[in-house]
Every structure is written in C-alpha cells, then in structure tokens.
Amino acid sequence: MGLFSFFKKEKKKNTASLAKERLQILIAHEHSDTSSKAPEYLPKLQEELMVVIRKYVKVNDDAVNVKVEKGDNFDTLELNITLPESK
Amino acid sequence: MSKVIVVTSGKGGVGKTTSSAAFAAGLAAKGFKTAVIDFDVGLRNLDLIMGVERRVVYDFVNVINGEATLKQALIKDKRVDNLYILPASQTRDKDALNTEGVESVINELKEDGFDYIVCDSPAGIEKGAFMALYFADEAIVVTNPEVSSVRDSDRILGILQSRSKVAEEGGTVKEHLLITRYSPERVEGGDMLSMEDIQDILSIPLIGVIPESGSVLQASNSGNPVIMDKESQAGQAYTDVVARFLGEDVPLRFVNPEEKKGFFKKLFG
Ligand SMILES: Nc1ncnc2c1ncn2[C@@H]1O[C@H](COP(=O)(O)OP(=O)(O)OP(=O)(O)O)[C@@H](O)[C@H]1O
Ligand SMILES: [Mg+2]
Numbered sequence: 001m002g003l004f005s006f007f008k009k010e011k012k013k014n015t016a017s018l019a020k021e022r023l024q025i026l027i028a029h030e031h032s033d034t035s036s037k038a039p040e041y042l043p044k045l046q047e048e049l050m051v052v053i054r055k056y057v058k059v060n061d062d063a064v065n066v067k068v069e070k071g072d073n074f075d076t077l078e079l080n081i082t083l084p085e086s087k
Numbered sequence: 088m089s090k091v092i093v094v095t096s097g098k099g100g101v102g103k104t105t106s107s108a109a110f111a112a113g114l115a116a117k118g119f120k121t122a123v124i125d126f127d128v129g130l131r132n133l134d135l136i137m138g139v140e141r142r143v144v145y146d147f148v149n150v151i152n153g154e155a156t157l158k159q160a161l162i163k164d165k166r167v168d169n170l171y172i173l174p175a176s177q178t179r180d181k182d183a184l185n186t187e188g189v190e191s192v193i194n195e196l197k198e199d200g201f202d203y204i205v206c207d208s209p210a211g212i213e214k215g216a217f218m219a220l221y222f223a224d225e226a227i228v229v230t231n232p233e234v235s236s237v238r239d240s241d242r243i244l245g246i247l248q249s250r251s252k253v254a255e256e257g258g259t260v261k262e263h264l265l266i267t268r269y270s271p272e273r274v275e276g277g278d279m280l281s282m283e284d285i286q287d288i289l290s291i292p293l294i295g296v297i298p299e300s301g302s303v304l305q306a307s308n309s310g311n312p313v314i315m316d317k318e319s320q321a322g323q324a325y326t327d328v329v330a331r332f333l334g335e336d337v338p339l340r341f342v343n344p345e346e347k348k349g350f351f352k353k354l355f356g
Contacts, residue, residue: 014277015278016274016278016279016281016284017277017284019234019280019284020219020280020287020288022234023234023237023238024288027241028239030241031245050185050225083107
C-alpha cells in the first residue's frame, strides 16, 4: 500500500454519499409517480386538450396543466390553463 | 397463532436463501415449529443450502397438484428439531404455483401446528415472488449496501403494501430490514452505503446487519445453515436477528471496523 493507493482511496471517498443522494431523489420520484396514481389516459388527454385550446388561444406547451386529485368519495380532474398576457 | 414470513428483496443474489435457511433454523432452535418453503420454482436451491438435497422426493408443486401429500414432501431436518423444509419444484412451468394451491399448503401447515412459515422468495417481481409474498403477515426485506439493491427493496416494499393479501384486506404487512454483506471497513472508507443511509432511504425498522463473511460460503459448501456456525460473525449476527424477531432487545454487533479484530493487524502487522 504505497502513497499512490492512498490518494486513489481519498479521491473515491464520497461515492457512498453520492449513492445516497441519488437514491433519495430517485425513490422520492418513484413514490410520487405511484402515489398519485394518474390515470393512463392523462398524457393523451393533455395532448388533445392542447390541440383544442390552440384553436382559440396561443399557449405554450407548459401552459396547460392537468392533474388528478384523490378525494374520499370521488376524484377530481383539475385543469389549469395559463392564458398569455393580454396586451 | 402461526405466522407467515416472506424473505424477499426484488434483486437477485442478495442473500434471501442464505437468510431464509438461517432464520428458519434459528426459530426452530428456539423451539418453534418452523417450515421453510422454497418458492424459487425452476431454480431450487434452498435444499442445497440446508444440506437436504439428497432427501428430496416430492416438492411444493407435487403437493399443490395432489401428486403427493404435504407430509410426504416435507423434509424433517436431522440437526434441528421442529425444522421442516419444503423444496421447490424444478419444473419450467411458470404457472406451476397459483394462489389457491399456495393457500391450501399454507393453511395445512397452520393446521398442523406450525408456528412459523418462512417463504424464501425468488428474485424479481414476477409470479414466483408475488406468490411468496401474497400470504405474508411479515416481511424480511434483504438488502445489500448497494444502489440497485436498495432501489429494488423499495419497489418490493411498495408491492408488499399494495398487492399482498393483508394489504388487499386493508392491513399492513410488518416490515423488517435485513442488511446483508455489510463491510464496516468499506463504509468507513466512504465507498459503501452505511446502515443509517439505507434506513434513511427505506425508512423501515432494522432487524439486523449481517457482515460480509467467508463463513457463508463455507456454510453453503457443507450444507449447514450459517447460523449453526456459532464461531462465525455471520452466524452470530443471524442469531441476533432471530432474537430480535422474537422481541428481545439485542444490540447490533459487527457493524464497526474496530470490532473486527485483526483488520488493522492485517493492514499494519
Ligand atoms: N453475508 C454474506 N457474506 C458473504 N457472502 C454472502 C453473504 N450472504 C450471501 N452471500 C453469498 O451471496 C450469494 C447469493 O446468496 P443467496 O443464494 O442466499 O442469495 P439469494 O438472494 O437467495 O439469490 P437468488 O435471488 O438467486 O435466489 C451466495 O454465493 C452466498 O454465499
Ligand atoms: Mg435464493
């Protein structure tokens, strides 16, 4: 075990904390995916809504936000459209 | 009241079978009538790890199909009283296990007075793994200090709490985190996730930490569950796991580099 291997070890030192950080982000993401249980039709619905909306107003891709909220007795579909600033 | 415990992980090769064998042997040694079932259909291995491979006549699938009785298929361990092994079938038929069949076997074991039924799950999240966890009251989630294993454990926890029978009936499966192949030196060196890291991420109660140990390979070579090797750290760590499972308050061992006598000696002496 010479000086060289000592430096090599130093350099690698924090891969464990990097692993932890990556896992925490990934797992938080995977949980939010499953816990909201978005219906499968959601992306398609959003796509088609964009087409309809654009017939009337010029909006960006991120101007339309569709999400499903879980309630006790029923779920609600929330649709948010940010209109462009009127001048 | 009998309890069904699944030993599961998602990821393959992390130590499920090693842990199932040790855990079941440990429970039996404490006087509980224990059965350990190999759910790894097509890749039977528990029989080898338990050293009963030459005594397999009938298997789990034979019992489900009515080709043998449970009594005929159960192998009684010759070293530990109260310990019985139900080997997996070597069939390549993926649908060999079904919920009705598995349920009837588990129910018969319960009626026969088994205290604990330990289910050694295959890797993956497919049918075999699902069958192994479906009837579980408690789960031992075997995790290695390594990113893919931790992620897969998280996935299997999600499946446990949504798709098991207990979950379907509105309950929760009791979870235990078992970290295996742990190297305190590498944790200290900063290139292995620590047990605290893993607990932070998975946030389930820790039942034990099994060190990386050459005695596991020796145990499997000789067909003795590693828990029977009272000298080895892995064996002792499994003994602690069993004690904690039974409600004893046992401190963790072999989780700090200092405790591993000889490490510094190896390095400097
Ligand atoms: N604590 C340990 N120290 C050293 N080696 C270990 C330890 N635990 C398990 N192993 C080794 O890891 C390998 C896999 O173990 P095992 O067969 O128990 O895993 P598994 O999760 O059942 O695998 P599979 O997913 O294929 O069923 C074996 O070679 C075993 O000897
Ligand atoms: Mg296995």
